[in-house]
Amino acid sequence: MPQALTATAFMGLDSGLSRGMSPVRTVPAESAAVSASESPDRRRSAWMAAAQAGDRRAYEKLLADSVALIRTVARRQGVAPDHVDDVVQETLITVHRVRQTYDPTRSYDAWLGAIAARRAIDSLRSRGRRDSRELHDEFALDNHPDRDDASAATESEQRAQRLHEAIAELPPGQREAVEQLGLRERSLSEAAELTGRNSGALKVNLHRALKALRERFHGEP
Template sequence: MSLSQPDLWQQQMRAAQRGDAEAYRALLTALRPWLSAYFRRRLQSPDTEDLTQITLVAVHEKRHTYDPTAPFMPWIAAVARHKLIDHVRKYGRYVHVELNELNEPVDEASLGLPATIARRDVQVLLSQLPVDQARVIRLHKVEELSLEDVSRLTGKSVAAVKVIVHRGLKKLRDSVGVPRKVYEDE
């Protein structure tokens, strides 16, 4: 049984934006178990209830930003993801990443979340880096070009590309609160 009811939630949110208090109350009540499960899967911590409450407050404060012509699930997932990231940054906790049986990342499309959310998050992170560094990382890690191809495209040596990628990824890990010990052991 699925906890999410995207079509119903979208209707309730639209009604709430038109001032229907009963629909809004029903939406917040329905979101609670979904948010709790979302945070439990990603954060092995007793803080999941607090994060659920914080996210429900954020939904209340940001409900005017929801576009009623857009699907509801990507919007609520983005709100929850931002609250989770804020929490991890503040407390430096580990986040549990779900893997399927083959130890491959779970396809977010199968969760009803479009890849556009992940692409947007990568863009936001890369925008925190100097333009040249972000370009090199984007070419090598996102577009999956070889170090040699990135070297040819940028006019930098392969060694320089390696250093730029390494330092840039370290900056990004630090910016999202990944403890140094986790990636120094790699």
């Protein structure tokens, strides 16, 4: 469970810290209006206790207050700036769903931190999966440039342009094979039916086309 272990270090530290902060303390639901002299953690804890009892105002103040904390945790986990807000939203939704698990005698920040860290790891993992899947597919990479990054988009557009030019210059049989099998993602039998060529010839042409394209792009940056 390597992913669990990465989360472990932070959460252990976090709850370890928070344990020292507030040992035992019961917060009645009515005390949502807390004096400013209290620590932020205790204030949030009181808000959550009130929210568990159904106090909407305390709940909204608490969630708004939590956004910055979640951002900090997400950044510490290594979430890219573009995706921090996704983690914030996912964490807020989780907080809403599991708010009955919060025990007001304990630190709110540690509770929130653990949830945020988990959602941050989920985000990193799902992006990791998506990236590794796309890297295997040159066409997908060209067709779906990273929308978050303008320079990356331009670069991949240029790359796609060069690739299209290179495909256009291929001999007709090879070009046909690349277009049908690669770009339009048709199956061998579909492509064979459409082009009137047998599937063996299509395969050979695709193979030659890819070889030619590789040779052409080899050495280019």
